[in-house]
Amino acid sequence: MRITCPHCGARDAQEFSYLGDANPKRPDGLDATEAAMHDYVYQRDNPAGRHRELWYHGAGCHAWLVVTRDTRSHAIEAVEVASTVRSGAAA
Amino acid sequence: MADAATPANWTPRGAWAGILQDGHLGVAGTPGVRIAARDGLGIASLIAPGTGAAALTAAVKARFGLDLPTKPAISHSATHAAVWAGPGQWLLLAENRDGFDDALQAVVGLGAVAEQSSGRAVLRLSGPKAREALAKGCMLDLHPAAFPVGMAALTSIGHIGVHLWRAEDGPEGAVFEMMVARSMAGSFWSWLSGAVAEFGCQVVATEGSTGRG
Ligand SMILES: [Zn+2]
Numbered sequence: 107m108r109i110t111c112p113h114c115g116a117r118d119a120q121e122f123s124y125l126g127d128a129n130p131k132r133p134d135g136l137d138a139t140e141a142a143m144h145d146y147v148y149q150r151d152n153p154a155g156r157h158r159e160l161w162y163h164g165a166g167c168h169a170w171l172v173v174t175r176d177t178r179s180h181a182i183e184a185v186e187v188a189s190t191v192r193s194g195a196a197a
Numbered sequence: 198m199a200d201a202a203t204p205a206n207w208t209p210r211g212a213w214a215g216i217l218q219d220g221h222l223g224v225a226g227t228p229g230v231r232i233a234a235r236d237g238l239g240i241a242s243l244i245a246p247g248t249g250a251a252a253l254t255a256a257v258k259a260r261f262g263l264d265l266p267t268k269p270a271i272s273h274s275a276t277h278a279a280v281w282a283g284p285g286q287w288l289l290l291a292e293n294r295d296g297f298d299d300a301l302q303a304v305v306g307l308g309a310v311a312e313q314s315s316g317r318a319v320l321r322l323s324g325p326k327a328r329e330a331l332a333k334g335c336m337l338d339l340h341p342a343a344f345p346v347g348m349a350a351l352t353s354i355g356h357i358g359v360h361l362w363r364a365e366d367g368p369e370g371a372v373f374e375m376m377v378a379r380s381m382a383g384s385f386w387s388w389l390s391g392a393v394a395e396f397g398c399q400v401v402a403t404e405g406s407t408g409r410g
Contacts (some may be wrong), residue, residue: 117336
């Protein structure tokens, strides 16, 4: 699998580290209920299809990226720089 | 802590000292690859993400006459160069390390500025088979159509982080300069020396060496 980093160009997936779902937004630590924090930490969808996920270009530009990938085919629809994607924004 | 085993005089040592040796490596005959240590460079990392980049860019232009690249590339003056090292990150290179600390004062306070001269190991790779040798471990397409003169990249070769850029062409074609963390120099050489052996390789360990680490 190759990921086209917006900074570096197309690179082999081994240059990147996978973090996980890009959508969960951390509840405010002081105001969050235990249930909301539990959901944030543990609850993940496991879609067969389109998935927005965080990847880190550790062997390249050291940027965090939001990759929109089809989990069935590995086809990548979009790669965005995470710092420009509003935290927790829906796809 | 001083003890009997501590040498009385510390001697600076180039990053490739004890690793590269002058001579011919691999298959005999006209070398397909030439490798030269690039000792004695002044190297500093500059980091100023976001809006901070403007002031840093202006200061580097004023002091060094260099444009900080906004894409993976290297810009040159007669004495210095600036290499893109990620968004909002650059390496400032000086051909001569003498006076580099003083020159760096022009950018101190405009970002995270860290002297790296002794922390990195740089070498130059040329010769008609240079690209073929690199292709054994480098995942980038280094064909001139995809990687022109002045382009730079951060990548991984043999699980070692490598910063490379294409310098001006030499008499035998493309010239690549490659930089690794000094602590990885021995491991990187283990890969590179194996990759070039089938082409025959001339090694110059002492070119431009000031003997300084
Ligand atoms: Zn990148």
